[in-house]
Amino acid sequence: MKNSLTFTPLFLAIAATIAPFAQAADTPPADGFVEGSSLKINTRNYYMNRDRRDIHTDDSKEWGQGFIGTFESGYTQGTVGFGLDLNAMLGLKLDGGGGTDGSSILPVGSGNGKAPGSFSTAGGTLKMRAFDTELKAGDLFLNNPVIAGGMTRMLPQDFRGVSLTNHSFDGWMLEGGQASFTKLYNQSGHRRIGTSYGALPAHADSQHLNWAGVSFSSIPGLTSNLYASELKDVWHQYYYDLDYTYALNDWVSLNPGLHYYHTQDTGQSLLGTIDNNTYSLHFTVGVGNHSVTAAYQRVNGNTPFDYISQGDSVYLDNSQQYSDFNGPNERSWKLKYAYDFAGLGMPGLTSAVSYISGKTDLTKVDPQSRGYSAWYSADGKDAKHWERDIDLKYVVQGGKAKDLAVRLQWATNRGGNGYAAVDRDVDEYRVIVDYPINVF
Structure with a gap:
């Protein structure tokens, strides 16, 4: 029988609130429920074109306009303060019919498969703060290595559950929680939490995910994270990272770092x-406004590295615009060059160019494997693929359009020797325009 790992909300609440009492006198007073509140609206215009070159079909083209409104209250006065957060999201289809939809910006409609003209959702979160500990229950926007909402499409992904964070010690952050449902970035309603690459049995999405973690940043230039999670009846997942930036002088910096995940099946598997x-592993050399990064990534196991469905909880150096380079037994290398045009008198304009090459042996995958058999390929002994990414972004620095951001992304992915069955030959273009509005 496999060992069970469970983090109940009650246990997390007790663990996270023991230490803060020692520093209660140093905690600043709350701003007040109304005085500390804010209302922000982000408008995101998103165009995406996926040219699937290997299957000779129509390009998947979608263009939409998204609106994300978030209200965050302050906390009521007193030793224990209470607050309320609200959010509302609306996505409008500008183009994506006639067989061109399906790039994941918009929902796939029922019947004819075309995306609906609009989709929307709304939610709320109750929150409580005592000393240096914050408890939230409701719709959560999470961002950590084992459960992170997808932010790479027109609307963000959120989760429904409970979370706790604690900042009692300078340079330390402890957190934990439990989530049972998620709203995917191109859907209106919530559904049970699933996985990105594994095919769970019908009606058997995992009931919930528990997580706990600690982040450390009290040494200048050094950050580290340690997390553990349990996706019920699917896996235990553990994560560790270490990142250090050392400035040789005002002009040159060195940045080595590593990310590590261990995933093990549990429960009903x-x-x-x-x-x-x-x-x-990565190593970055920064010289003025230039930086060059070399990275190596390795998957040891006969299943791909997997994570929460549509999420961004894949904190690996070679997770790119199109491919995560996370296939079974895959080894990949990356070279990246980035430049900040502030060095040419154009602050707000940044760019990056990356090339990644991966190789794996897909014949070692169990063809009878529940959930991952799609990765099996009889001719995948030396399966290979590569990706080239170009990223250009400009953020307006002042005036009435301050913080307006325009981003252009282009990815080319090519696979061979059996890899095309799981990572297709694709040219993908994205144009993203963000305009945040601070109402108050």
């Missing part, structure tokens, strides 16, 4: 046997 160790 709904995705079958999982024993996966995945890591990535």
Whole structure:
């Protein structure tokens, strides 16, 4: 029988509130429920074109306009303060019919498969703060290595559950929680939490995900994170990272770092046997406004490195615009060059160019594996693929359009020797325009 790992909300609440009492006298007073409140609206215009070159079909083109409104209250006065957060999201289809939809910006409609003209959702979060500890219950926008909402499309992903964070010690952050439902970035309603690459049995999405973690940043230039999670009846997942930036002088800096995940099946093992160790190493040299990064990533296991469906909880160096380079037994290398045009008198304009090459042996995957058999390929002994990414972004620095951001992204992915079955030959273009509005 496999060991069970469970973090109940009650246990997390007790653990996170023990330390803060020692520093209660140093906690600043709350701003007040009304005085500390804010209302922000982000408008995001998103165009995406996916040219699937290997299957000779129409390009998947979608263009939409998104609106994300978030209200965050302050906290009521007193030793224990209470507050309320609200959010509302609306997505409008500007183009994506006639067989051109399906790039994941908009929902896939029922019947004819075309995206609806609009989709929307709204939610709220009750919150409580005592000393240096904050408890939230409701709709959560999470961002950590084991559960992070997808932010790469027109609307963000959120989760429904409970979370706790604690900042009692300078340079330390402790957090934990439980989430049972998620709203995917191109859907209106909530659904049970699933996985990105594994095919869970019908009607068997995991009931919930528990997580706990600690972040450390009290040493200048050094950050580190340690997290553990349990996706019920699917996996236990553990994560560790270490990142250090050392400035040789005002002009040159060195930045080594690593990310490591261990994933092990648990409970009913709904995705079958999982024993996966995945890591990535990077080294960046910064010279003025230039930087060059070399990265190596390795997946040790006969299943791909997997994570929460549509989420961004894949904190690996070679997770790119199109591919995560996370196939079973995959090894990948990356070279990236980035430049900040502030060096040419154009602050707000940044760019990056990356090339990544991956290789794996897909024949080692169990063709009878529950959930991951799609990765099996009889001719995938030396399966290969590569991706080239170009990223250009400009943020307006002042005036009435201050903080307006325009981003252009282009990715080219090519696969061979059996890899095309799971990572297709694709040219993908994205144009993203963000305009944040601070109402108050």
